[in-house]
Amino acid sequence: MKTSKYRWAILALLTLAMMINYMDRAALSVAIPFITKDFHLTAAEKGLIFSCFFIGYAAFNFIGGYLSDRFGPKSVFTWSMVIWSLLCGATAGVFNFWSLLAARVLFGLGEGPVSAISNKTINNWFPVRERARAIGINQAGGPIGGALAGPVVGLLALWLGWRTAFVIIALLGLLWALVWHRMSRDLPAQSEHVSPAELQLINAERQSVAATSDAEKANLLTIITQREVLVTGGALFCYNYILFFFMTWFPSYLIDARGVSLKEMSFFSALPWLMGALGFLCGGWLIDTLYRITGKLLFSRKVVLVCSLLTSSLCIGVVGLIDDTMQIVAVMTLAIGALMLAGPGFWALIQDSVAPSCMGTAGGFMHMLSNLSGIIAPAATGFIIQSAKTYTGGFVLAAVLGLVGALVIVIFIHQRPPSAMPVVKPA
Template structure:
C-alpha cells in the first residue's frame, strides 16, 4: 500500500504538519522567557496567543477558496514559505506590539494549511482511504509539538529564545523547496503515478455520492446545511480544547505546578506523543468501522462522540488534581481522546460535499472552528488573571467538549441531494 505515490504525498504532508505545530508550540514553550523579557501580564500573553488565530481563522476560508481556484500545491507551498519567514520575524520583535503584529501575520500565512492539505487528500485518494490518510498526516502535528517542546526549551536556555525561531525558519524554507519540487495538484499530472494507481484513485472517488451532485448542491446550500454547521460547532469545541492545551498548558505547569522551564519542556512531550497515537489510529478505526458496517456517517460519528466525551472527562479532572504528574497524565489521555476525532471533521466534509466545493466548504468549517483560537487563549488569560487559578478555564473547556459531542449525536446526518430526496419520497 505505502509503495504507491499518493502515500509519499501524505509523507510530505506529515512533515509539513509536524513543522506546522513546531512553529505554533515554539511560542508557547518560549512564553515564560518572552513574558519575562517584555514584562507581560497574563492577559497580554492571552492576547498574543489569540493574535495568531485571528489571522489564521480568516485565511482558513480564503485558503480553501484559493485552493479550489488555483490548486492546493501552489497555495500550500506559498503558505509554508510565508509562515516560515514570519517565524523568523518573531526573533527580531522587541515589545508587545511588534510581537502582536508578527503573530498576526504568522496566522495569516498558516491559515490555508489545513484546507489545502485536505484538498490534496480529496484529489489524491479514494473515499475509503481518506480518513486514514488524514489521520496519518495529522499525526505529524502532535509529533511536531513533541519535538518543539524540548528543542525550543533547551535551545532557549542555552542560546536564547530568538535563536530557536531562526532555526525553525531555515527548516521551513528547506521543506518548502521540496514540497514545490515533488508534488502536483492531481495524480494524473505526476509522472511517478502508475496507470494502475491512477485508475484505483479515480474509481474510488465517486463511491459515496452521486457525481452529478456538484451541479445540484450549491455552495450556499452546502455551508448552511445543519450537518456542515454542526460539524463546525463540534470542530469549534475540539479546537477550543486543543488551543487551550497548546497555548496555556506549558504556562500552567510552570505557574500553577511550579515546574522549571527545563522540566516543563521535557514532560510536555508526553501529551504530544500520546496525542499522535490518537491521530494516527482515529482515521484507521473509522475506516475499519465503515468497511464492517457499510455505514459511512455512523463510522465518523462514533469516533467523534467517544473522543469528545472522553476528552471532556479528563480535562475536567485536571482542574482538581494536585500534582504535576497527575495533571500531565490526565492531559495526555485527554489529548489522546481529542485527537482521535481530529481527522473526522474533515472526513465528514469530504464524504458529504461535492469535490469542487471541498476546499471552500472545508475553509468555512475551519474558519468557524478556529474562532475558538481567538477566544480560548484570551478568555483563559483573563480568567487566570482575575481568579488567580486555572480551574475555571479547565471546566469551561470540558463543558464545550460535551456540547460538541451532543450536537454530533443529534444534528450531524448525511446530506441528501435533490435527486436522493426525490427517490426517498418515492420509496415511501
C-alpha cells in the same frame, strides 16, 4: 498491472508540513517564559498574544481553502509555507508587546490554509476506503510537531536564545516548500510517478456526485451554508477550544501553578502531544476499519467522534481538581490522546458531504468557524486566571465545551443522499 504508491509520498510531505506547522505555532508557548521576562508581560497580555494569532489564521482557513479550489493546492501550499516560515523567523525581531502582537497576526495569515489544503489534497489523492487513515496520519504530524517544540525550542532557547530558535525552525519550512514544489501535483493524473493502476484505485470509489455535470454550479453561499459544514464547524469549535487551551496555557500552568522548571516543562508538555499523535493515527484507522466492517459511512465517523470527545471532556474536567503533578500530566496526556482520536472524523465528515471541486472552500469555511475558538480560548483563559488567581475555571470551561461538541454531532449530523450535495464548477 503493478500499482504505484506515490500517494503515500504526497501524504508524507503533508504530514511533515503539519509537523512544521505545529512546531512553529507551539514555539511561542515554549518561549513565552523568556519573552515574558524580557517584555514584562501580564497574564492578560499573554492571553491576547496567544489569541491574536487566530485572527489571521481563522480568516485564511477559509481564504486559503477557497484559493486551493481556484488555483490548486500545490501552488497555494507552497506560498503559504514560505510566508509563514518567513514570518516565524521575523518573530526574532520583535521588541515589545505590540510588535509581538502584530507578528503573530501576520504569522496566522500564513498558517491559515494548511488544514483545508491538506484535506483537499487527500481528497484528490486517496480512495474513500483510505481517507480517514490518511487524514489521521496527516494530522498526527501536528502533535508530533507540538511534542518536538518543547524540547527543541526549549533547548535552543536555553542554548542560543529564544530569538535564534525562531530563525532555525523557520528555515525548516523554507526547505519543505522547495521539496513540495518539486514533488507535488494538484491531481494524481498530472504526476508521472502515478501508475494507471494507482490512478484507477484512487478513482474507483468516488461518489457519483464527483462526476455530476459541472453545468450545475453552486454559488459560494450555497456551499458554506450547508448544514453539514455549519454543524461540523460548530462541533469542531468545541474540539479546538480544548486543543488551544492546552496548546497555549498548559506549559504556563506547569510552571506557574505546579512549580516545574523550564527544562521539566519542555518534556512534560511533550507527553500529551505524543499521545495525541497516537490518537490521530488510531482514530483514522478505527474509522476506516468500522466502515469496512459495517459498511456504514456516517456511523463510523460519529461513533468515534462522540465517544472520544466525551472521554476527553471527562479527563479535562478532572485535571483542575488534581494536586499531584505527575497525575496531572498523566490525565492530560489521556485527555489529548482521546481528543485527537476524534480529529480525523471531522475532516472525514466534510469529505463525505461536499463535492471534490469545492472541498477546499467548504473545509476552509468549517475550519474558520472552528478556529474562532483560538481567538476566544487563550484570551478567556488569561482573564479567568488573572481574576480568579487559579487555572481551575479554565479546565472546567474547556470540559463543558467538549460535552457540547459531542451533543452537536449526535443531534444534528444525519445521513444525506449524494443528490442533495451542491456541485461547483472547477476553476
